[in-house]
Amino acid sequence: MAKTIILYFSKTGTTEKVAEVIASKLGADVYQIVEAVPYTNADLNWNNPTSRANIEQGDESARPTYKGELPDLTSYDQVIIGHPIWWGRPPRIIQTVMENLNLAGKRVATFATSGGSTYSEAQAVIDQMVKNSA
Ligand SMILES: Cc1cc2nc3c(=O)[nH]c(=O)nc-3n(C[C@H](O)[C@H](O)[C@H](O)COP(=O)(O)O)c2cc1C
Numbered sequence: 723m724a725k726t727i728i729l730y731f732s733k734t735g736t737t738e739k740v741a742e743v744i745a746s747k748l749g750a751d752v753y754q755i756v757e758a759v760p761y762t763n764a765d766l767n768w769n770n771p772t773s774r775a776n777i778e779q780g781d782e783s784a785r786p787t788y789k790g791e792l793p794d795l796t797s798y799d800q801v802i803i804g805h806p807i808w809w810g811r812p813p814r815i816i817q818t819v820m821e822n823l824n825l826a827g828k829r830v831a832t833f834a835t836s837g838g839s840t841y842s843e844a845q846a847v848i849d850q851m852v853k854n855s856a
Pocket residue numbers: 731732733734735736737738766767768775776805806807808809810811835836837838839
């Protein structure tokens with residue numbers, strides 16, 4: 723059976739719950755992506771145009787760093803990446819992570835949770851990231 727790892731980023735626990743359900747169904751390993759500089763509640767306030775998250779999402783070059791080391795993917799066949807939708811797209815830290823993973827030869831899937839936005843804009847970002855890392 724294919725060996726799978728789920729990497730997820732979650733600030734309020736919703737994506738984390740979904741990651742756990744998928745992991746238990748697939749018998750997958752799980753890795754939580756954690757930002758190096760923690761987001762405060764104020765940082766996550768989408769009603770404030772100058773909140774940290776809003777500024778990052780609006781900045782194509784923003785690449786918030788992650789804490790610790792990313793997992794070694796050598797032994798995995800499938801990599802699943804889960805994240806919330808922030809302003810229609812993945813949090814920029816997902817781009818940081820994908821730029822630092824070697825996804826060549828891996829089967830990659832993603833999922834997200836949101837307040838209602840669909841995945842179409844996020845999919846375009848992910849497709850580009852996968853293309854760049856393969
Ligand atoms: C900065 C920020 C921006 C968000 N932007 C969107 C959005 O564009 N569309 C949407 O449906 N939900 C948006 N949300 C809501 C989250 O996607 C939703 O609450 C998600 O399930 C949170 O996942 P988590 O608990 O794993 O962090 C946003 C949340 C934050 C903090």
